[in-house]
Amino acid sequence: MTDTTQGAPHTGSSQDAGDVNAPSFWTKVTFGFGSVAFGVKDNGFSYFLLLFYGTVVGLEPGLVGLAILIALVLDAISDPLVGYWSDNFRSRWGRRHPFMYASALPVSLSFFLLWNPPDWSQGALFAYLLCLSILIRTFITFYETPSYALLPELTTSYEERTSFQIFRTFFAWVGGNSLTVLMFGVLLVPTAQYADGILNREAYATFGIVGSCLMFLSIMVSSIGTHNRIPTLRQPGPPERKTVRRVFAEIFETLRDRNFLMLFWAFVMGSMATGVAASLAFIMLSYFWEFTEFQRFLWTALVMVSAFGALLIAPRLVRRFGKRNTVVGLGVVAFSVAPMPVILRLFDLMPENGDPLLFPLVAIINTVDLAMIIALQGTMYSMIADLVESGELRTGRRSEGLYYSAVTFTRKTTVGLGAFAGGTMLSLIQFPDGAAPGTVNDDVIWWLGALYAPTLLTLWATMLFAVSRFGLDREGHQANLRALAEGNRAQG
Secondary structure, eight states, rough: OGGGGOOOOOOTTTTGGGOOOOOOOHHHHHHHHHHHHHHHHHHHIIIIHHIIIIOOOOOHHHHHHHHHHHHHHHHHHHHHHHHHHHHHHHTTTTTHHHHHHHHHHHHHHHHHHHTTTOSSHHHHHHHHHHHHHHHHHHHHHHHHHHHTTTHHOOOHHHHHHHHHHHHHHHHHEEEEHHHHHIIIIITTOOOOSSSGGGGGGGHHHHHHHHHHHHHHHHHHHHHHHHHGGGGGGGGOOOOOOOHHHHHHHHHHHHHTTTHHHHHHHHHHHHHHHHHHHHHHHHHIIIIOOOOHHHHHHHHHHOOOHHHHHHHHHHHHHHHHHHHHHHHHHHHHHHHHHTTTTHHHHTOOOOOOTTTTTTHHHHHHHHHHHHHHHHHHHHHHHHHHHHHHHHHHHHHSSHHHHHHHHHHHHHHHHIIIHHHHHHHHHHHTTOOOOTTTOOOOHHHHHHHHHHHHHHHHHHHHHHHHHHHHHHOHHOOOEEEEHHHHHHHHHOOO
């Protein structure tokens, strides 16, 4: 059914035919730039949080993992509630922008405090980390979910939604990785005071300052850059008194769509795979491949090349093959190639560690492969936007925030479930603490690769199977737009 209480859509299906009110390239760039905030937060949690609190600050690593896990559990409750709230919020600045503006300062401040902890006891430090982990993940939800939910209304075009989304994915990778490059290339280098730069506490404090400023800039630029689109966006219907039971009933009604469930499962599996790869990235680079510090820095910097490649290829592939086929096709190629160097090493079919051919070979494979993976991710995220009109026909409600709250949550599982799986793998093979590269037993290194590659392959294969069951294509999306336009004409 079609709900006329939520206002007429701003374009119907006109953008597929050339909408005079279509957003500008500047709107596309500023919308995408907003993801830098999430990228900075995500890379900080994925690569440095456990290292900083467990090695530099001195908090028991198990307590660090527990704090992250508790925050993730609370996200499962808070994320859909924030999405539902933003779907039904009323203001002269629309449903989304008040949340976006209001989150800028709290997100930045909590991120700064996270990297500047006091010298407290173990119990007090755990409470400090837990509270800040919950706060920053909640505040980032108050920004990321409403901001992401703008996409279905910025354009109804099947192809343009992919273009918008790939810009957002591009900036998330570039924004987060730029600070990783800063850390390993500038801040965590050895000094006269710190022979091992990883132990430099001041470097993490600087990371917190730079990261918090970049997050604030990202949120404000994106909010201001999309502010002029507010008059074209939906407004919710008249206020209604809703019980808690009805709120949760509407949430479950919206999210039990089969296509959504397939995508949600795919996102969870993909995020877990990303988390495993991220948590073990520098273990693999340092111990499995025994790359030098400079080679690890180059490896990190090459992510920028991969992100730019994804920006170029994703929209072109979607125009030709559609979203589902693009994701499955890219996935089959990328996920077959990605673990291949590790598998070949297990069978002694790769150059030995230290061979001058090894790093260029593995780095080129990873750079090209990662470009396909980033393009795949961006295309998958754009598929969520097409569910909005399908859900509106089914429930009579516009629920962009609710759909994208699920995406925000699954992206956070990168740190929670993925890092937990990576840590479990290290425990199973009894990987030694504090060992120098080149000194770990060969059998332990072999088992590291033997668990790493099949785990990623299993998660990726499950993700692609779920995506292959997604049933909404270009023709189905355009049919939904026509049905909504006809319903509005009939009732208006």
